[in-house]
Amino acid sequence: MADDIATSEPAAEPAPSPQGEQRPDPQPPVLRIENVVKTFGSFRAVDGLSLDIRAGEFFALLGPSGCGKTTLLRMLAGFEAPDEGRILLSGEDIAQMLPHQRPVNMMFQNYALFPHLNVRDNIAFGLRRAGMPRAEIATRVAEMVALVRLEGLEKRKPDQLSGGQKQRVALARSLARRPQVLLLDEPMAALDKKLRETTQAELMELQRRLGMTFIIVTHDQEEAMTVATRIGVMNAGRLEQVAVPRRLYEEPASRWVAEFVGDINLFEGEVTAREPLRLRVATATAGELVAAQPVAAIGEGRVAVAIRPEKIRLALRRPAGDAAAINCVEGAITDASYLGGKTVYKVRLDGGAVLHAAQANTARLDADGYGLNQRIVAWFTPDDCVVLER
Ligand SMILES: Nc1ncnc2c1ncn2[C@@H]1O[C@H](COP(=O)(O)OP(=O)(O)OP(=O)(O)O)[C@@H](O)[C@H]1O
Numbered sequence: 280m281a282d283d284i285a286t287s288e289p290a291a292e293p294a295p296s297p298q299g300e301q302r303p304d305p306q307p308p309v310l311r312i313e314n315v316v317k318t319f320g321s322f323r324a325v326d327g328l329s330l331d332i333r334a335g336e337f338f339a340l341l342g343p344s345g346c347g348k349t350t351l352l353r354m355l356a357g358f359e360a361p362d363e364g365r366i367l368l369s370g371e372d373i374a375q376m377l378p379h380q381r382p383v384n385m386m387f388q389n390y391a392l393f394p395h396l397n398v399r400d401n402i403a404f405g406l407r408r409a410g411m412p413r414a415e416i417a418t419r420v421a422e423m424v425a426l427v428r429l430e431g432l433e434k435r436k437p438d439q440l441s442g443g444q445k446q447r448v449a450l451a452r453s454l455a456r457r458p459q460v461l462l463l464d465e466p467m468a469a470l471d472k473k474l475r476e477t478t479q480a481e482l483m484e485l486q487r488r489l490g491m492t493f494i495i496v497t498h499d500q501e502e503a504m505t506v507a508t509r510i511g512v513m514n515a516g517r518l519e520q521v522a523v524p525r526r527l528y529e530e531p532a533s534r535w536v537a538e539f540v541g542d543i544n545l546f547e548g549e550v551t552a553r554e555p556l557r558l559r560v561a562t563a564t565a566g567e568l569v570a571a572q573p574v575a576a577i578g579e580g581r582v583a584v585a586i587r588p589e590k591i592r593l594a595l596r597r598p599a600g601d602a603a604a605i606n607c608v609e610g611a612i613t614d615a616s617y618l619g620g621k622t623v624y625k626v627r628l629d630g631g632a633v634l635h636a637a638q639a640n641t642a643r644l645d646a647d648g649y650g651l652n653q654r655i656v657a658w659f660t661p662d663d664c665v666v667l668e669r
């Protein structure tokens with residue numbers, strides 16, 4: 280199942296333009312990963328993974344710790360060889376190509392700076408080895424130093440830098456040669472929120488300007504959604520789903536993806552009625568729910584109705600009119616977390632489920648919201664639910 284999604288979706292879903300509309304993609308992929316397997320002993324760290332990356336794409340890999348993200352990047356960069364499968368760069372198998380011969384650079388998760396070289400020489404290292412003229416190296420290094428805001432620190436050695444500064448040196452070093460494909464393994468994990476946001480914007484601008492292809496690994500979902508044209512969600516060495524950020528969030532392909540990306544409420548149940556545009560699902564913990572008919576046909580087995588917290592309305596009384604008739608549940612507030620832009624409430628429903636509902640804090644002088652133990656009514660529309668089979 281996961282294979283089907285991972286291999287078929289890139290072709291079925293052309294790169295969206297910045298406005299979001301789809302256009303056909305006549306270019307062959309710059310990188311084709313075909314059924315790649317990597318084992319350590321009997322453990323399959325990457326387990327038959329296939330993926331096409333298009334030229335000029337900013338692709339993000341998301342997945343829990345240990346799911347094989349770094350191992351995959353190391354194979355693309357040439358530091359590990361796949362046990363099975365092929366990696367094609369612009370249509371050519373690169374199995375025999377050494378790391379420094381590949382037009383691919385990798386920024387490592389642990390930075391891997393040369394301790395005896397200062398900032399400038401760390402950044403210049405790959406340029407010197409590639410035989411770039413001195414004057415050009417000086418210009419390029421200065422450009423990179425400015426990009427990552429390290430002016431004034433050029434003569435420092437890595438052990439005289441903070442974690443975030445080291446990370447910026449590693450980023451500058453990996454960008455300096457302007458590789459065709461740049462692999463970034465958690466490039467911004469050590470940066471503070473503001474610096475991270477400006478670096479994200481600069482990376483996107485640079486990537487567009489130079490026409491490079493970026494593959495970034497990040498644990499930060501917002502970061503992935505901000506920078507990436509497409510996101511691949513990895514689990515246990517496989518791709519669970521590959522999609523544009525909006526589809527990943529609004530149309531997750533499985534319970535696993537739904538729960539991994541963002542926060543979501545899942546209600547397990549069985550389909551009891553199939554109406555022209557919607558399904559009725561009997562759930563044990565939230566009663567009968569009504570969901571819009573999903574695009575793919577739903578079989579006979581158990582399903583989950585999934586609803587994101589921000590799509591739930593809360594009120595002290597039942598809504599008037601039609602809204603009260605479907606997907607309207609009652610319970611008591613058990614927890615309220617004020618997060619600035621929104622407040623997330625946990626509601627223990629009378630049916631037993633705990634519902635997460637997020638309310639946007641749109642007015643500064645709003646009252647304190649709902650209190651603990653307060654009785655509350657929650658409702659949502661069928662179109663805001665997703666029915667998941669697997
Ligand atoms: N050289 C190795 N020998 C044995 N096992 C390894 C080796 N390298 C990685 N692994 C194992 O392979 C799995 C995938 O590791 P990998 O580093 O690719 O994970 P990751 O997705 O990058 O995780 P993280 O988000 O924590 O960086 C892990 O279970 C890891 O322990």
Ligand SMILES: [Mg+2]
Binds near residue numbers: 348350388464
């Ligand atoms: Mg890793």
